[in-house]
Amino acid sequence: MSLDFKLLFFPNLVQQPISTLHAALAVLFVVTCFFWLSPGGLAWALAKSVGGTVIPGPSGLPLLGLLRVFMGETPHRVLAKLAQTFRANKLMGFSVGLTRFVISSDPATAKEILGSPDFADRPVKESAYELLFHRAMGFAPYGEYWRNLRRISSTHLFCQKRLTGFEGFRRSVGLNMVKDFKSMMGEKGHVEVKKVLHFGSLNNVMMMVFGKCYEFLNGDDGNGVMLEELVSEGYELLGVFNWNDHFPVLGWMDLQAVRRRCRCLASKVNVFVGKIIEDHRVKRISGEYVAGETVGDFVDVLLDLEKENKLTDSDMIAVLWEMIFRGTDTVAILLEWVLARMVLHPDMQAKAQGEIDEVVGSRPVLDIDIPNLPYLQCIVKEALRLHPPGPLLSWARLAIRDVFIGDKLVPAGTTAMVNMWAITHNEDVWPEPDVFKPERFMEMERDVNIIGCDLRLAPFGAGRRVCPGKSMGLATVHLWFAQLLQGFQWVPCEEKPVDLSECLKLSMEMKSPLICKAVPRVVA
Numbered sequence: 001m002s003l004d005f006k007l008l009f010f011p012n013l014v015q016q017p018i019s020t021l022h023a024a025l026a027v028l029f030v031v032t033c034f035f036w037l038s039p040g041g042l043a044w045a046l047a048k049s050v051g052g053t054v055i056p057g058p059s060g061l062p063l064l065g066l067l068r069v070f071m072g073e074t075p076h077r078v079l080a081k082l083a084q085t086f087r088a089n090k091l092m093g094f095s096v097g098l099t100r101f102v103i104s105s106d107p108a109t110a111k112e113i114l115g116s117p118d119f120a121d122r123p124v125k126e127s128a129y130e131l132l133f134h135r136a137m138g139f140a141p142y143g144e145y146w147r148n149l150r151r152i153s154s155t156h157l158f159c160q161k162r163l164t165g166f167e168g169f170r171r172s173v174g175l176n177m178v179k180d181f182k183s184m185m186g187e188k189g190h191v192e193v194k195k196v197l198h199f200g201s202l203n204n205v206m207m208m209v210f211g212k213c214y215e216f217l218n219g220d221d222g223n224g225v226m227l228e229e230l231v232s233e234g235y236e237l238l239g240v241f242n243w244n245d246h247f248p249v250l251g252w253m254d255l256q257a258v259r260r261r262c263r264c265l266a267s268k269v270n271v272f273v274g275k276i277i278e279d280h281r282v283k284r285i286s287g288e289y290v291a292g293e294t295v296g297d298f299v300d301v302l303l304d305l306e307k308e309n310k311l312t313d314s315d316m317i318a319v320l321w322e323m324i325f326r327g328t329d330t331v332a333i334l335l336e337w338v339l340a341r342m343v344l345h346p347d348m349q350a351k352a353q354g355e356i357d358e359v360v361g362s363r364p365v366l367d368i369d370i371p372n373l374p375y376l377q378c379i380v381k382e383a384l385r386l387h388p389p390g391p392l393l394s395w396a397r398l399a400i401r402d403v404f405i406g407d408k409l410v411p412a413g414t415t416a417m418v419n420m421w422a423i424t425h426n427e428d429v430w431p432e433p434d435v436f437k438p439e440r441f442m443e444m445e446r447d448v449n450i451i452g453c454d455l456r457l458a459p460f461g462a463g464r465r466v467c468p469g470k471s472m473g474l475a476t477v478h479l480w481f482a483q484l485l486q487g488f489q490w491v492p493c494e495e496k497p498v499d500l501s502e503c504l505k506l507s508m509e510m511k512s513p514l515i516c517k518a519v520p521r522v523v524a
C-alpha cells in the first residue's frame with residue numbers, strides 16, 4: 001500500500017501509527033499468547049487459581065483449544081497420545097472453547113475420580129437438556145431425585161428377579177435374530193450384522209421398558225418405523241459435537257440447529273411415549289393390570305410408584321426414553337465387535353463352539369448355561385478391553401466443588417473424563433495390549449472383575465454412577481453370542497474384509513459395519 005494511498009484513505013492511521021492501533025494489537029497478541037500458552041489452554045487460564053501444582057496439558061488452538069480432537073472420529077486415541085506426550089497419564093488438563101476438562105489415563109487416578117462424591121454430577125449437554133434427559137437418571141444432578149431413580153430402577157428394573165423373568169423373551173429375540181440372519185444369508189449371500197443386532201436389541205429393551213415389541217424390517221402399522229426414526233434422530237443429536245456447549249456466545253445462533261431439532265424430537269417423543277403411558281393407565285382402569293398381581297413392565301413400575309415418588313408424566317417419559325438410548329446400542333455394538341473378532345480368529349471361534357457343543361449340545365442355550373461357558377465369557381471380556389463401547393466412559397463427570405487429585409487442584413465446574421481405552425491399551429497395564437487374546441482371562445488375569453472394582457478394565461464405569469444396566473447388558477450379550485455361535489459359522493466375505501477402524505459417536509462403533517457370511521452349523 002503506497003503512502004499516498006494511506007494518506008488519502010487512512011490519514012489518522014498514518015499520523016498516529018504507534019500510539020493506538022499498534023499498542024492495541026500488541027496487547028491483544030500478549031493476551032492471546034498468555035491464554036494460548038497456558039497449560040491446558042484458554043479455559044484453564046481463565047480458572048481461578050487457589051493452589052495445587054499445575055496440571056500439564058496441551059493448549060490447543062487459540063480460543064478453540066482441542067476442538068478438532070472432538071470433531072474427529074477417534075478422540076480417545078488422540079487424547080491417549082497427548083497424555084503420553086505431556087507425560088500426563090495421571091491427569092491432563094485441556095480446553096474446548098470455554099469448557100475446562102481433566103482426563104485420566106491411569107487406573108489409580110481413575111478410581112479416585114469415579115469413586116469420589118465430588119465427581120458424582122454429570123455435565124448436561126444442550127442436546128440432553130433439550131431432550132429432557134436432565135430429568136432422567138443418567139444426567140440428573142447428584143441428589144435426592146437421582147438417588148430415588150437409581151433406587152427404583154435397581155429394585156424394579158435391574159434386579160435379578162426381572163432379569164430372570166425376561167429370559168424367555170431375551171431368548172426368543174436371539175432366536176429371531178438367528179432366523180433373520182438365515183433369511184438374509186439366503187437372499188443376499190452375506191449378512192449385514194449391525195442392522196439385525198440393532199433391531200433385536202431395540203425390541204429387547206422396548207419389551208422390558210414398555211412391554212411392547214415392534215416389527216422393523218417388514219413394517220407393521222408404522223409404529224416400528226416411527227420408533228426407529230425417533231431413536232436414530234436421538235442418537236445423532238446426543239452424539240454430535242455441539243458448538244453451543246463450549247462457546248456460549250454462539251449459543252443463541254444455534255448454528256448446527258441442534259436445539260431446534262431437539263425440541264422438535266422432544267415433542268414427537270412426548271406424544272409417542274405419552275400414548276404408551278396412557279395405554280397403561282387405561283389397562284389399570286379396565287382391570288387388565290392389577291398392581292402387585294400382574295407382572296408388569298417398567299411403565300407399570302413407575303405408575304405404581306408415581307404418587308409416592310412425585311413423578312410427573314414428563315419425568316416418566318424422560319426416564320423411560322433414556323433406557324432406550326443407554327440400553328440398545330451399547331449391547332448391539334459390543335456384539336458386533338465380538339462377532340467381527342470371531343470372523344478374524346476362526347481358531348477361537350471353533351474353541352468357543354466346542355465349549356457350547358459340549359455343555360449345551362443341540363438344545364437351545366439358556367441363561368444358566370453361561371457360567372459353564374468360561375471361554376465364551378473371556379471372549380466378551382477381551383472384546384470389552386480392546387473395543388470398549390464407551391472408550392471415554394460414555395458420559396463424563398462434573399466436579400461439584402474444588403477438589404484435589406493428588407497435589408493437583410481441579411476447580412468446581414471442571415468436566416472430568418476417564419480414558420478407559422488408553423488404560424486398556426497401555427502396555428504397562430496389559431501385556432501385549434493390542435493382541436486379541438481371550439486366554440489372558442483364563443490364565444494370568446483370571447480374577448479381573450469388569451463391573452467397576454478393578455479400574456484396569458472398567459467398561460461400565462465405577463462408583464456411584466456406575467452403569468446400573470451392566471448385569472442386564474452382559475447377560476444379553478452372553479446369551480445372544482452363544483445362540484449365534486451355536487447356530488452359525490461366522491466367516492469372512494471376500495468382497496468385504498473385516499475392517500476394525502473405529503468411529504466414536506454416542507458409542508464406539510465399527511466405522512465400516514460388519515458384513516460377513518453366517519453359514520448354518522449342524523450340531524450332532
Ligand code: HEM
Pocket residue numbers: 114137138139150205322323324326327328330331334389390393394395396459460461462463464465466467468469470472473474
Ligand atoms: C454393554 C453394555 C453397556 C455398557 C458398556 C455400558 C456402559 C456405561 C457407562 C461407561 C456408563 C457411565 C458410568 C460412569 O459414569 O461411571 C453407563 C451409565 C449408564 N448406563 Fe450403561 N452400559 C451398558 C448397558 C446398559 C443397559 C442395558 C442399560 C439400561 C437398559 C444402561 C443404562 C445406563 C444408565 C441409566 C446409566 C447412567 C447411570 C447414572 O448416571 O446414574 N446401560 N453405562
